[in-house]
Amino acid sequence: MNYLVTLLMTMTLAMSMPPLHKGVSLSNWFWNQNDQFDADTWITEQDYVWLKRQGYDHVRIPVDMADLDESWILPKLRQAIQWGIDNQLMVIISCFGDMYNNQLVPQENYQGKLKQLASIVAEFPVDQVFFQIANEPDVPSPKQWSRIQTDMIRTARDVLPDRWLLTSTPLRWREEDGWDQLKAFSRMIPSNDQKVIYTLYFYEPFFFTHQGATWAGNEAKQVKGYAYPVESENADEVIRNLPSGVPEWLPDTLKEAWNKSVLGDRLQVVIAWRDRYQRPVMVSEIGIHRPYAPKDSVGRWVTDVTNLLDQNKVPYTIWDYRGNFSLRWDDPDFSVPKDEYR
Template structure:
């Protein structure tokens, strides 16, 4: 046993932990329960032996937890991912005034989605894109806000993942060199936004290869990694964590989708039913839009009386909380919010307050989507005076007297 402990790697601990979880999932009698207890003891013994001989194992993960917590009360700034906006790179959408406003409202971090792959496909030099990223990073340093740079709108799929992974690594390698001196507790890399509904093992291989390649260049940077099917909470709950201690696992939360994306044209007829309240109220519940018939939106419509409430939000967030607990890894909700064109203001406020408070209770950091786009918290141009009172309450903003 001593000989084994001297050479133990994280993969050993993960194998034991995974075996433990698999047995738990299939336990049906006293013998299996006994095996579970035995395996837990072995796992603890191996972990303690490894941690004792290699202190950085526990230290690095503790750093990842601390950094994840520091990103709490974050918000996304929609701008450099706007592929539909031909002027996105030609103008500065935000200023120091915007970040000071966010600071005043209690936000501590910014997530900046960037459509790196789109700009590459359209022969726009990466240096041009990074000038805007540099600008945001400068503003963040001036205001004390942390920054998460997010690789948005990638082209990864089951067929091209080998080649596409190399392109992702190439882009991140450039950023890694460029920001090599940026404090690792201030600047973060979200490696790939919303991986599509591809084979989960394909995505895990891609994620592993990206993290491994970048870790050779930067030992200290903390990476955000989500699961397939668009940073799904369900896919994350089935994902096996990576063999890297300095990773925060990200998920997006827009449940129930029938409410948060009602009327969003880019989604399609599935969400064509508008006027959906939160929580569910039979007296104010709209009729199903005929365009949604025969789609998964119809299924969601009839399930909403079960899904459209605070307890359902808690139950779904508990799924990822349990997963994180099983692996003892940090997680973050890097997107949550409500499309503001059709949802009633009071319902939007109640939903955001519900998600925010639930995340707080579960000690999961959260980042709203978004600052000044079509999920904006404000009525009109971002300003304290344009923040509805119910929204101020939802984000726990209290003006100084």
């Protein structure tokens, strides 16, 4: 009986939200451009055509809020949104950037920038273009973020009264050393607005998905060749290759068991929150830092995670299209710059 009730509630939520299923983030375009960036060639309409042919239904476009006044940004962003509409891809415009998420949002001084970008979104159809009000805001606690988030939703409604909004999980679940998306998500309180999708990242296990990433902390930077599912033989080899001086806890962490069952257990935090509050949820980022991850492990992880999300009717967006997490990393017909992004 409880299963049937849960199933009916999940189906009701799915019917009420936009038909988002699987998409891709178009990173390093309007945010975090690298030295090879060219606004006219980094992403073209042919990339949208390719994504549609592969069965994706949406793109997520991160926009650095500090750059909104640069002359090329808004005309190019309008074009990027229109390409989505022309190719039957829904579009999520996401508020990125340290200035906004780490300064203006925590200081509650975000209103001008939020409305500036929302006004661009307002030019497009409400059923095809959606707006994510923040991305990993650096707020000390989920409780504080829940209050700020509610105020931000009200502010966005001044410009976007009828459109679906997406929110974010805060950067941390407690002020000191509290980086854990699932813990932070589980402690959030939703607003009373009924057209909001609550999002989080799913990068479990972190040292697999971020192995070798120089910007992900000194420990992750040292981990290379780490396989999924995690097995003792591979973990021991990775540990032997660690440099001296790594924290004592790192080898034990690398030996922890990770497989589809463990990932499914971790995901239940999200499902429980959705069922408790009767609010739609979405995983706005899944992906793997590709340069040092074993190729076959990448395929196994992506298959397990997307299967679990599909089974639980949770839409998701892959990170990313043309960066070091690239969806097309191994595609011989596609150029992926093999460098580190800032």
